[in-house]
Amino acid sequence: MASQGTTTLDRFLTSLAEIVRDRDGAKLQDFLQIEPPLPDVYGQMVAELRQQYPNGSPKEADLLLRCEGLVPKSKGSSAWTSFPTFMKLYFSFLRDVNVGNLLETYNLLKVLLNQCVIALGDSQFGIVVLPTVLYLSKVLAKLAMGLDRQPELIAHLLRLEAGSDQDETAEKVTLVEKSANVVREAFIKCLTDRSGTPGVHGKPEGKRVGIYLMANLCLKLLFQCGKLRNAEQMFASITAQSPPLKYFPASQRVTYLYYLGRYLFSNNLFFPAQIALQSAYNQCHHQAISQKRLILTYLISCNIILGRFPSRQLLQLPESEGIADKYIPVCQLIIRGDYIAFREHLTVNSSTTEWFARKGVLLPLRNRCEILVWRSFARKVFIHGGFLGDPQNQAQRGPPPFLYLNKLEAAVRWLQAQHSSSPPMIPFATSLAASAEKFQFGSQVVSIAPDLDFAYIDGPVANGTAPDASILSKYADYLCPDSFFDATGQRQSNPTKTLVDGSPDADYSQYELNPYANGITQEAEKTSPLMREIESILASLLTQGLMRGYLTHRNPRFAIPGARLRGALPTGFPNVWQTIYARESEDTGVPGWVQPPAIMAAPAGLAGGGRVVNLAGARPVGVQ
Incomplete structure (x- = not known):
């Protein structure tokens, strides 16, 4: 060992050696603090490090030798060589960090975390640094996201670091994405730990207890930098190797299901996203109002797209404060069936959509809900202008309920005339003039x-x-x-x-x-472009099951056969949510959500209701 250090550093190293020997990961994380303001003892140790082991001096090798003494020696086991290197980098970080240079601080911290992740990979002692990895990851994520929100703080430093010869066509990797890549390595170390029973039959043991801690932090960073495609492999790996989610603490379950729901939502998988978000909302603590409000933002959006509007009771809850006023007008416009007003409400230029755009739900609501608006519009025209059937002659053979599409065409032109004086809102919600029939090309x-x-x-x-x-x-x-x-x-x-x-x-x-x-x-030639477009919209509704019946092209009509028992409206315009639920609920599995294997119950009357039957002495079939 090198010459004896100062008193403060000696005591610190002695305590660390005892912590590593006892494998007390929580206490090790408590000792290895880096966030200011630090206690006075750290200031004294920094001064001693600068005096005894200055940066760039040959004495830095002596500091590494002192850190090697922290690892307990044992016969028949390999040395934990990555931990002394990590500790040497930790002391160097305390000695050299300059909080005035945020970019340099980020780079030093990223190197420190990367070495800690390498130390996490040790099969025997890696579990000791798991809390430290999580702590350093959180600090790095906080710094990276803070700089991402205020890039002007380090813009000049990034220009100097990049240099003039850098390829401008190459995709720039942000600090947040770099942080996510480091955290993902820690997630892989936790997921691939061999301790305990692997797969869906196992429980969290060893480093596997940190699977969802690291996954949640990595997902948070990926959502911040907008690289959701990078999360696809994470969910696939979790599905293949992770223990069931139910065995982890509630806070980890809720956070993971929230990010999983948002990922599925962004990939247009609205039904499984609704299941994940609903479970996250149900498991969230009743006092976590802000967290429940965040979950509700995407849960309500999912449900509206699936045809289920929020109830009055839900919108009166404390967690609905501030978001109820955003979604009520959208629901009202869908019910009204005014597709032009719906577009104008959700256009990019509208002041009311800034909140939806910031939350990332504007485009799904705008693109997925318009078909529901057309369904409401067609339903209203059918009620007022369609043939609903003759209730007096239900037993006799007669024509099914139907609607002449020229009435729907007239209603569309009337609706366009009502908005003809509206200011244009290009490109999404430009109101068509009352003389729309003069246009012969493009959409009507x-x-x-x-x-x-x-x-x-x-x-x-x-x-x-x-x-x-x-x-x-x-x-x-x-x-x-x-x-x-x-x-x-x-x-x-x-x-x-x-x-x-x-x-x-x-x-x-x-x-x-x-x-x-x-x-x-x-x-x-006699069919107007608007009529052809209306036929296409109704055909889409019929294909999706949101309307039931058939279309006739000659003398265009929408007919609803089989309406004698239930009536024309329930038959031709079924409940949207029930229709989608009946189709999607055949497979209730959610990608990325590991559930315990289903236990197949024995049929009633067999094996005593689930008791084990010994068949060792059973005779072959046919033997008396």
Whole structure:
């Protein structure tokens, strides 16, 4: 051993040696503090380290030798060489850290955590540093997410670190993503620990107790940096190797199910996401109001997409404060069936959607709920303008309830006329004018901003021979280049800069420019674009099971057969939630959620209701 150190460092090392010998991981984590403000004893030890073992001096090797004495010596076992290196880095961190340079502090802390994760991989002593790994991971995550929210604090340092020769096309890896990669290594060490029974039949033992602690922290970082695809392998590994989630503490279960639900939600797996989020909400402590409110944000969004609206009792709970006012207007618009008002409410430019966008639920609500709006709209038109069946002649044979689609088309045009004076909100919620039938191309129910390249196509030509000057200034090299290739492939010069494709006013009436002209029937020509789009929307509803019946293309109608017993509305417009639940509940498993293996109960009357039967002396079949 090197020359004797100072009193404070001696006492610290002696205490650490006793902790490692006793394998007291919690006490080791309590000793290895790094977050300011630190107790005075750490300040004294830092001063002694700077005096006895200055940075860059040969005496740093002596510090490593002193740290090697912390590992107990035993016959027949390999030395825990990674732990002394970790302790040497810990002392170096205390000695060299400069909290004024946040980027340097982050890099030093990441190196320290990475070495601690390596020490975690030891089969005998690795469990001792598990609490320390979790503590350092939390500190690193806190620092990384804080810098991610305020990048201006280290922007100048990142530029200096990157240098001028760095490839600008390469994807930048943020500090949060780097932290997640280190934490994921700790998660793998915990998951692959061989202590105890592996798989779904085992229980948390050894380092496996830290599986969900590390997974939750890694998921938090991945959600912060928006790299959810990197979590896919984590969930697959947990499904294959983790003990059942029920054996872990409630706090870990709730946090993991919350992130799992959000991951499934972001991947459009709304039914399993609803199961995970509902379980997280049910298991969350009743006093954890902010946590329950966070879970409800995504749980309510899931349920609305699945056709189940929040009850009045739920919205009156303390955890619903602040979010009830966000979702009630969405539910009301879905019930009303006004698809234009629904789009305007959830458009990107609307002030009411800032909260939804910040939570990451705007696009799923906007894209997935509009079909429910159309269902409500079609249902209302059917109630007021459809044939509901003759209740007097139910026993006699008669036509099923039906709705002429021209009435639905008229209702759509009326709805568009009601919003014709609304201000345009391009690109999502532009209100169509009352004269929408004059448009012959594109969607009749979804208005899209025109392409700038074709902005002048319906307008008058500026000088009769050339496009507008502003268009020509942008696309002159395309419309009238210096040279071009003609139809025979010969290069032709164009010194006068004339339009290569000819004048926009040229008469092409003698040519048939529609490649589908010969296939258009007289009946198809009579069908308006809006009618064809309405038929497509209703066909989508029928395919998804949200409406039941069939469509007729000739004399367009929506008919509801088999409505004599239950009535036209329950038959043709079934409950959305019940329909989706009946289809999705056939497989109640949630990807990434490890459940205990199901116990198959013996049939009644066999083996005494579950008792073991000894068949050792049983005779072969047919032997008397």
